[in-house]
Amino acid sequence: MELDIQTARRIIAVALETGQARAMKPLSVVVLDAGGHPIAFERADGASPGRFEIARGKAYGAVMLGMGGRAQAERAAVGPTFMAAVNGAFGGRLVPVPGGVLVRDQGGRVIGAVGVTGDTSDNDAVAALAGIESVGLTGEA
Amino acid sequence: MELDIQTARRIIAVALETGQARAMKPLSVVVLDAGGHPIAFERADGASPGRFEIARGKAYGAVMLGMGGRAQAERAAVGPTFMAAVNGAFGGRLVPVPGGVLVRDQGGRVIGAVGVTGDTSDNDAVAALAGIESVGLTGEA
Amino acid sequence: MELDIQTARRIIAVALETGQARAMKPLSVVVLDAGGHPIAFERADGASPGRFEIARGKAYGAVMLGMGGRAQAERAAVGPTFMAAVNGAFGGRLVPVPGGVLVRDQGGRVIGAVGVTGDTSDNDAVAALAGIESVGLTGEA
């Protein structure tokens, strides 16, 4: 299975709605495919202009390393030098914190990732997971 | 006036519909704000994975230089060295061809740009203009 | 279908053998997945050290733009400024010449690309196609 544009749109819509329903700050949400390339992105009104790079950095790291943002953050806490170096190997494009969530299909295969930014990293991850689960897929934060 | 997410969504929807109605190849569409930063992006199913960078490059050049992609291409034809040097100053991120379209409000002020890629550059521009005009704004190709 | 490591190994082996059988210069061959990421690479003895970047650049452009190296070269011949600018949008990593060959599965879907470098670009493409066809897949040069 691949993430198509209709699924990506739905993930984004539910993630943004989740943010509003829980009174989070304005969120920005990107959906990447299994190769780390953008399918869709939306930045809510009121969010700061640099949110695309942050959202993509969260989701990109998840795809490239095969682990969610929370797992990356834990790895970075144990070995900050390691994670900084890994990030350098990707031109500094990774943002290894919660809010980058791997997307797995019913068979457990990674088919992409969602990156959310705008509120606390933990809230960002909540919104991402809500979006992913709304389309019957599994998120790995 | 600023481009909000609802307007950006509508521009993208109409640009994609225009592509389908005219039997273009699958399009990808980005909407940038007046600072050249992404508000929204969608890549139609079947488009190649690298389309975000191209769409953004078209729209980014339009915003940063204050002229549409067609005007940039004409400038590049007359002074290719100049345009290459300008592009270098932006880290090579500009794609100065039709399909990057400035968005002006009723007062003529630049409020962002739309970048479309996937079909011929001229068709890309047609789809971008259709999206921009559908929300009562003015596109400058 | 996805390209697995066994298939990638076989593609590389046949591409290298094709080069030797036809008395080409020492070849280097990379196989990328559908997201443009390396699965396998080999550089034949006697090839110059920089061959990985060239092989990857050929295959990476094929994946990201959805067209083989020959199609890219033709596009570059018509619009050199366009192709140079597109390359800049990808950080200069594309090498838009023959020898970058898209790999399609039986259903016509792009599942990766092969990049070959070392001899003339046309011979590079011959070796890539031989490797791809040896595993029952379709190459698009």
Add this chain to the structure above:
Amino acid sequence: MELDIQTARRIIAVALETGQARAMKPLSVVVLDAGGHPIAFERADGASPGRFEIARGKAYGAVMLGMGGRAQAERAAVGPTFMAAVNGAFGGRLVPVPGGVLVRDQGGRVIGAVGVTGDTSDNDAVAALAGIESVGLTGEA
């Protein structure tokens, strides 16, 4: 002596087999020459797509600095600012942790490096060493 493609292939095969025999996660293995340039690379099925950059970063640092990944990690622990600055001088491409292993010939001369990634850094180094020793060479982790 130089590392040739046949030796590189054998190192990779044994490193991957070692990972499987010890129930490690799917590994990725690169072999670089004495100039830090790729001779061969393989990514096992199931590994995340970004593994080439990490494997190369480990081996590249080993070659460029003339010390294995473990020695680099120890140096980074004592002088993190120094190591970060050195890494910056190489454009951030070094990944100074175990799993990057220098390869020395019988005379003690550095003839390349092996980079392994996928499991814990220590296990990665075990797999790299097994590969190097299988061809009668000496690894320096």
